[in-house]
Amino acid sequence: MNISGPFIRRPVGTALITIAIGLAGAVAYPFLKIAPLPQIDYPSLTVNAGLPGASPETMASSVAAPLERQLGQIAGVNEMTSASTLGSTTVTLQFDLNRNIDAAARDVQAAINAARAQLPPALPQNPSWRKANPADSPIMFLSLRSKTMSPKEIYGIAATVLQQKISQVKGVGQVSVTGGSLPAVRVEINPSLVNKYGLSMEDIRNFLGSTNANRPKGELAGPFRTWALNTNDQLMNAKDYAPLVVAYGKGGPVRLSDIGNVLDSVEEVRSYGLANGEPAITMLVFRQPGENIVEVFDRVKALLPRLRAEVPPTLRMDILLDATAAIRQSVLDVEITLGISIALVILVVFVFLRSLRATSIPAVAVPMSLAGTFGVLYLFGYSLDNLSLMALVIATGFLVDDAIVVIENVTRLIESGLSPARAALRGAREIGPTIVSIAISLIAVFIPILLMQGYVGRLFREFAIALAASIVISLFISLTLTPMMCAHVLRRPDPGRRPSWPSRLSEGIFQFGFRVYRVSLGWVVRHQPIMLLVTLSTVAVTVYLYRVVPKGFIPQQDSGRMTGQVQADQAISFSAMQEKLRQATAVLQADPAVENTIAFMGGSGGRLGGAMNNATMFATLKPPKVRKVTAEQLITRWRPQFARVAEGNWP
Numbered sequence: 007m008n009i010s011g012p013f014i015r016r017p018v019g020t021a022l023i024t025i026a027i028g029l030a031g032a033v034a035y036p037f038l039k040i041a042p043l044p045q046i047d048y049p050s051l052t053v054n055a056g057l058p059g060a061s062p063e064t065m066a067s068s069v070a071a072p073l074e075r076q077l078g079q080i081a082g083v084n085e086m087t088s089a090s091t092l093g094s095t096t097v098t099l100q101f102d103l104n105r106n107i108d109a110a111a112r113d114v115q116a117a118i119n120a121a122r123a124q125l126p127p128a129l130p131q132n133p134s135w136r137k138a139n140p141a142d143s144p145i146m147f148l149s150l151r152s153k154t155m156s157p158k159e160i161y162g163i164a165a166t167v168l169q170q171k172i173s174q175v176k177g178v179g180q181v182s183v184t185g186g187s188l189p190a191v192r193v194e195i196n197p198s199l200v201n202k203y204g205l206s207m208e209d210i211r212n213f214l215g216s217t218n219a220n221r222p223k224g225e226l227a228g229p230f231r232t233w234a235l236n237t238n239d240q241l242m243n244a245k246d247y248a249p250l251v252v253a254y255g256k257g258g259p260v261r262l263s264d265i266g267n268v269l270d271s272v273e274e275v276r277s278y279g280l281a282n283g284e285p286a287i288t289m290l291v292f293r294q295p296g297e298n299i300v301e302v303f304d305r306v307k308a309l310l311p312r313l314r315a316e317v318p319p320t321l322r323m324d325i326l327l328d329a330t331a332a333i334r335q336s337v338l339d340v341e342i343t344l345g346i347s348i349a350l351v352i353l354v355v356f357v358f359l360r361s362l363r364a365t366s367i368p369a370v371a372v373p374m375s376l377a378g379t380f381g382v383l384y385l386f387g388y389s390l391d392n393l394s395l396m397a398l399v400i401a402t403g404f405l406v407d408d409a410i411v412v413i414e415n416v417t418r419l420i421e422s423g424l425s426p427a428r429a430a431l432r433g434a435r436e437i438g439p440t441i442v443s444i445a446i447s448l449i450a451v452f453i454p455i456l457l458m459q460g461y462v463g464r465l466f467r468e469f470a471i472a473l474a475a476s477i478v479i480s481l482f483i484s485l486t487l488t489p490m491m492c493a494h495v496l497r498r499p500d501p502g503r504r505p506s507w508p509s510r511l512s513e514g515i516f517q518f519g520f521r522v523y524r525v526s527l528g529w530v531v532r533h534q535p536i537m538l539l540v541t542l543s544t545v546a547v548t549v550y551l552y553r554v555v556p557k558g559f560i561p562q563q564d565s566g567r568m569t570g571q572v573q574a575d576q577a578i579s580f581s582a583m584q585e586k587l588r589q590a591t592a593v594l595q596a597d598p599a600v601e602n603t604i605a606f607m608g609g610s611g612g613r614l615g616g617a618m619n620n621a622t623m624f625a626t627l628k629p630p631k632v633r634k635v636t637a638e639q640l641i642t643r644w645r646p647q648f649a650r651v652a653e654g655n656w657p
Contacts, residue, residue, distance in 0.1 A: 010434035031377025034384035049101035055133035065090035072124035147327035149281035161186030177302035179294035185279015340395035397472035408484035430493035599633035
């Protein structure tokens with residue numbers, strides 16, 4: 007049976023099938039997502055609970071412990087961690103990779119409801135949960151600065167205008183605003199005066215809550231018409247609160263201004279942000295799971311000119327972090343490597359075959375196989391990342407093997423006197439089973455990777471499928487397109503034609519290499535004990551090197567982006583922590599290799615918000631050719647300076 011026979015006899019149909027494979031890859035390629043690594047959605051949920059004023063110890067014992075007891079009973083929980091800070095508790099749950107995240111979310115909500123009876127009655131609201139991916143990081147940082155506007159005004163614009171606009175962009179998952187808080191009225195009570203008038207803090211709290219309540223006022227009804235009373239008694243400024251009468255004493259009314267200071271301030275005064283060493287409000291943009299990070303960034307960036315037109319002209323909006331720059335460059339480098347690999351493979355084929363006609367066959371077969379692989383990646387929902395592109399680079403050598411085997415066998419038969427058509431039919435029939443066995447053996451190598459479980463299996467599954475798909479498509483093309491082109495492209499050699507000088511040169515190099523190999527092989531055969539000793543020594547050295555070589559999950563990459571944490575004692579004051587953060591940021595700003603820095607502490611902060619004794623720093627580095635140092639070298643250079651900051655000796 008000759009599988010290739012129908013394809014050789016019907017060159018037009020074979021060409022159309024090949025063109026269809028190429029077009030499928032060409033159409034799918036622009037729609038492939040771009041990412042540094044394959045997308046792995048970790049089934050994770052975060053539960054948050056708040057009790058204003060409670061110490062970390064109280065939060066851990068009275069809030070975190072009841073939640074952990076109920077959440078720990080959920081099936082499929084691999085890991086549960088909790089962190090309690092002043093007035094806040096966060097419990098993070100990581101589930102098994104096969105666990106449905108929506109079903110897990112329903113179980114988490116049921117566990118929260120079950121734990122509600124064991125939680126403090128003074129809890130302002132029920133604990134809340136949200137989906138979280140611990141591997142996710144912001145794709146963009148925006149800094150908002152102004153020389154004429156106050157931080158609370160900037161934060162108000164960011165939270166009420168910009169955050170909503172950016173959140174509506176397709177692919178954006180969350181937008182967090184840090185470094186400030188919304189405007190609010192704060193009442194600083196003097197406990198001595200409160201005690202003097204016979205009041206308590208609870209009395210003041212109840213009074214403020216009842217005074218500022220927006221309740222229905224009633225209606226005016228007549229015989230023919232009814233009017234609703236829609237007066238607004240909301241108090242918005244400190245001057246409206248100051249004259250309010252809290253109680254009546256023996257000496258007359260006790261006003262709010264008599265027992266404390268009423269100030270126009272913000273909701274959270276312990277929130278602070280820096281951008282390149284200057285106070286600023288920062289916005290962190292996260293993408294939705296599975297979205298193309300490059301496309302999401304481009305959509306948000308395209309929206310910025312319109313957003314700048316909607317805010318006051320004195321408000322400066324800058325992009326301080328572009329998480330896609332390193333991804334674009336990394337993917338571009340691999341794509342260039344893939345192109346060079348294809349060119350080198352075709353060049354080597356030309357050097358040995360010494361025929362443009364013969365070289366044109368693998369020059370068509372290899373790109374078509376790769377194009378078909380792009381279509382398979384799209385069907386599986388995979389992305390263009392370092393691993394999938396590396397699989398294609400590796401596959402380039404495999405893909406050309408099948409074409410070369412077919413061409414060599416057909417060429418041999420043509421040189422023996424057969425016509426190209428008959429040689430293609432006979433050669434394909436002879437070599438077909440060999441090509442199939444080669445493909446099956448190559449695919450079998452990647453079966454263990456396909457069967458791997460856990461995060462490692464998810465990470466390398468895309469690599470294995472991309473490589474296996476390229477081999478299968480190459481097998482199909484080698485049994486169809488390659489023998490068809492051999493029948494219609496190759497020609498019988500002309501005995502009277504003198505070989506060209508490139509052919510003579512390559513033949514001389516080939517014969518020289520053959521002679522060197524023959525001599526070396528003869529020496530090896532005559533000195534078998536020595537070669538056995540060399541082989542055993544090589545095995546021993548290999549085992550030794552395997553033990554001493556450093557091991558890790560994936561190779562370290564210098565992406566030009568660094569994240570740091572500043573953590574102090576829980577008893578540190580806000581002003582002291584603020585100064586520590588300024589000093590730590592100054593270390594980064596003083597380094598010529600750093601391009602931009604962002605730092606923030608306190609506040610809600612979305613995903614990256616934290617307690618008052620914690621701060622987060624981000625630094626973007628200049629291109630490697632400019633800074634000429636690696637990220638690891640920068641960390642080593644900064645360690646002594648950060649130690650001085652911790653000891654209070656900076657600068």
